[in-house]
Amino acid sequence: MRIAISGGGIGGLTTALMLHNAGMDVTVYEAVPEPRPLGVGINVLPHAVREFERLGILEELLPLAVATEELCYVNRHGQFLWREPRGISAGYPVPQLSIHRGNFQMALLDIVRRRLGESAVRTGMxxxxxxxDNRKSAEFQLIDSVTGRTSQDTADVLVGADGLHSALRKQLHPSDGSPRWSGELMWRGTTMAPPFLTGKSMTLIGTRGHKVVAYPLSLPDDQGNVLINWIAVLDKSSRRLPPVESWNRPGKTEDFIDQYSSWSFPWLDVAALMRGANSVHVFPMVDRDALPTWTAGRTTLLGDAAHPMFPVGSNGASQAILDARALTQALLEERDPDIALERYESERLAATAGVVEANRSQGAARILDLAEERAPEGFTEVSEVFAPGEREALATAYQRVAGFAPATLRQ
Ligand SMILES: Cc1cc2nc3c(=O)[nH]c(=O)nc-3n(C[C@H](O)[C@H](O)[C@H](O)COP(=O)(O)OP(=O)(O)OC[C@H]3O[C@@H](n4cnc5c(N)ncnc54)[C@H](O)[C@@H]3O)c2cc1C
Structure with a gap:
């Protein structure tokens, strides 16, 4: 079976590796002529990491990542609200990975080229x-990003893994419109700084509209410093949605730093971390409503093209990887590609719509806002703020929606 994939991001490249392993003939078409390691840090959850172990490439990815050990929720006074173990520390068979998105994508691209052959990835297309409307094949149109020359190609199935601004999604659902903005802006950066907490901790500090997320992307260098990924999130709903959504728009530290000037805790100096970044990028927090269907004829959607979500619970890349697994399994087990695409969609559309919804209401990060509502000036004992079992219930409810409850993965 010949499969064409539009988009060589994390979703498209993982799909290519899985389909190739399943004996299919795969070509990836990537719009960017020379892919570069863009973006900052992302987290990949154990249920998605397990797929790289199955592909036999986890060992190659591990040196690029930090195996996250814990997730901490902290109020704006620096008081700990909840700490939960993550990855191996939480009993999963594989780690949770904090990894530079661009390096991750480049590593996958390299592996795809080695395994499938150089010609399997057509960049600049x-x-x-x-x-x-054709039920027997997908005929699709291409434009060369450099020369502007147009062409056409055919495959048994076309997978639209072309991200937030997916051209195929737009074709399938012309009335879908622009991404939906939460009202928050995110400034993202990385800074070399001393490690904090366990050295492998991920922290969420503040509240929904005034927050910092920080986690390391490397182990200590010769000076004992690590590369720390941070994201400053501020409510800017009084402004208009920035006109162009780009993952790579430069931002200015002076636009947000005054909101964090007092956030200096004995274990992490947030303002110093932000000031130490070489560059900062700004992005509006956007997602899209769930679609009624992902498939038309032999064309289907996957990853951010199908279900972009707020980057709240480390699920953007993770859910794309789970899509890849479900699509591969369906194409392998169903003789008829049309039935396989129906099965893929029925397994994944509602499941990912649930994650999009959960992220809109902040998932387990609700803990932050509850603490602010109940104890805005802080507390002596955290047990004054939360009922017994309340924080754990919020955390496990989100794990179930996103499919990474530890018990599920040990099966
Ligand atoms: C440049 C970039 C930087 C990012 N940085 C971050 C980050 O720092 N933190 C974070 O949480 N998430 C980031 N993301 C999003 C994150 O990578 C995704 O949420 C997640 O990995 C799911 O990936 P995906 O493969 O579905 O989509 P994406 O990662 O968006 O990949 C889509 C790919 O399709 C290509 N493409 C687009 N249109 C076409 C077309 N018409 N034909 C062919 N190819 C096309 C794009 O060039 C891209 O390579 C970034 C995405 C991009 C593209």
Missing amino acids: KVTGSNT
Whole structure:
């Protein structure tokens, strides 16, 4: 079976590796002529990491990542609200990975080229549309990003893994419109700084509209410093949605730093961390409503093209990887590709819509806002703020929605 994938991001490249392992003939079309390691840190949850172990490439990815040991929720006074173990420390068979998105994508690209052959990835080729009414094949249109020359190609199935601004999603659902903005802006950066807490801790500090997320992306260098990924989130709903959503727009530290000037805790100096970054990028927090369907003819959607979500619970890349697994399994087990695509969609559409919804209400990060509502000036004992079992219940409810409850993975 010949499969074409539009988009060589984490979702598209993982799909290519899995389908190739399943004996299929795969070509990836990537719009960018020379992919570069763009973005900052992302986290990949154990249920998705397990897929790289199955592919036999986890050992190659581990040196690029930090195996996250714990997740901490902290109020704006620096008081700990909840600490939960993560990855191996939480009893999963594989780690949770904190990894630079761009390095991760480049590593996957390299592995795809080695395993599938250089010609399996056609860079500088943008997929602009497909004939969604043909049940026997997908005929799709391409434009060369450099020369502007147009062409056409055919596959048994076309997978639209072309991200937030997916051309194929737009074709399938012309009335879908622009991404939906939460009202928050995110400034992202990385800074070399001393490690904090366990050295492998991920922290969420503050509240929904005034928050910092920080975690390391490397182990200590010769000076004892690690590369720390941080994201400053501020409510800017009084402004208009920035006109162009780009993952790579430069931002200015002076636009947000005054909101964090007093956030200096004995274990982490947040303001110093932000000031120490070489560069900062700004992005609006956006997602899209769930679609009624992902498939038309032999064209289907995957990853951010299908279900972009707020980057709240480390699920953007993780859910794309789970899509890849479900699609591969369905194409392998069902003889008829049309039935396979129906099965894939029925397994993944509602499941990912649940994660999009959970992220809109902040998932387990609700702990932060509850603490602010109940104890805005802080507390002596955290037990004054939360009922017994309340924080754990919030954390496990989100794990169940996103499919990474420890018991599920040990099966
Ligand atoms: C440049 C970039 C930087 C990012 N940085 C971060 C980050 O710092 N933190 C974070 O949490 N998430 C980030 N993301 C999003 C994150 O990578 C995704 O949420 C997640 O990995 C799911 O990936 P995906 O493969 O579905 O989509 P994406 O990672 O968006 O990949 C889509 C790919 O499709 C390509 N493409 C787009 N249109 C076409 C087309 N018409 N034809 C062919 N190819 C096309 C794009 O160039 C891209 O390589 C970033 C995405 C991008 C593209």
